[in-house]
Amino acid sequence: MTANPTAAILVIGNEILSGRTQDTNSNALARFLAPLGVALKEIRVVGDEEGEIIAAVNALRARYTYLFTTGGIGPTHDDITADAIAKAFGVGIDLHPEAFAALAARYAERGEAFNPMRQRMARIPLGASLIRNPVSIAPGFQLENVFVMAGVPSVMKAMLEDVAPRLRRGAVVGAVAVEAAVAEGDIAEGLALLQQEHPKVAIGSYPYYRPEGYGVQLVARGTDANELETVALGLNALLAKAGGTPKRL
Structure with a gap:
């Protein structure tokens, strides 16, 4: 049987490392991948440092079937993910015509200036395909096995609809859970066996x-x-032997 595809998540942002912002994207991605049979193997967090992002991207994309990154694709000076991805792959980066047009139309509709900093969100590594963003228009992108998505949770989740058809499915991992009021140390040996x-x-x-x-x-x-x-059934028996009343969850 073919092994399930594997994945890693790279969370990018100083705000995560400082504790100012809580990462909820990793949990959302894990819940998204599990029913598809994609085995999430690693979650890594790096700050807004180009060298750290490049090193992590190259390590993780080589190790796993897929790499998902979140954060760092907005309009401000510290949004450096797109440039780091381009350098990790050794490709150039430029304004993407489709992304530029969509963003220009969005800001025109809202009566807001499409200034150079907002135009940064249309800069996409050469050879990448866009990931649609139905919430705020600014796209993510896919380059080979790397999916680059927004850090804002509602936007990241919305992007997953466009990501799902691009992934190879694996065998779905099922789960069973049982609990009882027993001490963990009393069942540890039997659990190991x-x-x-x-x-x-x-x-x-x-x-x-x-x-x-x-x-x-x-x-x-x-x-x-x-x-x-x-x-x-073995877990139930183990808990019962330790004096507990197993409860299937």
């Missing part, structure tokens, strides 16, 4: 602390529904 018996299923253990007490939630993820159900 169950994982060894089912190497193609990823099993995670997540302790919780609630007002009514503590416990653990176990999650199994895999592409084979039958094996996943077998693992779920």
Whole structure:
């Protein structure tokens, strides 16, 4: 069976690293990719530094099937993602006629000046195809296996509609979750053995602390529904043996 395509996310922006802005795009992208059978393997954050962006882009696009970047394609001086992508690929960058015309029409409609800084949003690396932006018009773009999208969450999410048809699908990863009020340490050994018996299923253990007490939630993820159900039964048995009452979520 062909392996599922893989992906990485590169979040770009000083505002993320400073804590001023919370990254919600990574979560949205992860939820977008999972039903398509695209395995998200890495999320990386870099600031608005050209060298750091170039290095990260080249490393991640070589390692994974797809790379998605968010942030840094607006009109201001610190929006340097497009230039960094062009340099990462060793290509030029110029005003894209279609993007320029769409932006010019948008600002004319609003009665606002289409000044040189706003025109920056029409600068696209040579050879890239546009990613449609139905919210604010300024496009993202795709260059080979790299998808460059906006940092504003509502705009980034809107761009995904144009991205989806371009992706190769993989086997959908299913998940089962079960929890019980038992100590994680009491099931750790049995959990390790169950994982060894089912190497193609990823099993995670997540302790919780609630007002009514503590416990653990176990999650199994895999592409084979039958094996996943077998693992779920094993998790139930493990929790019951430790004195808990398993609850399927």
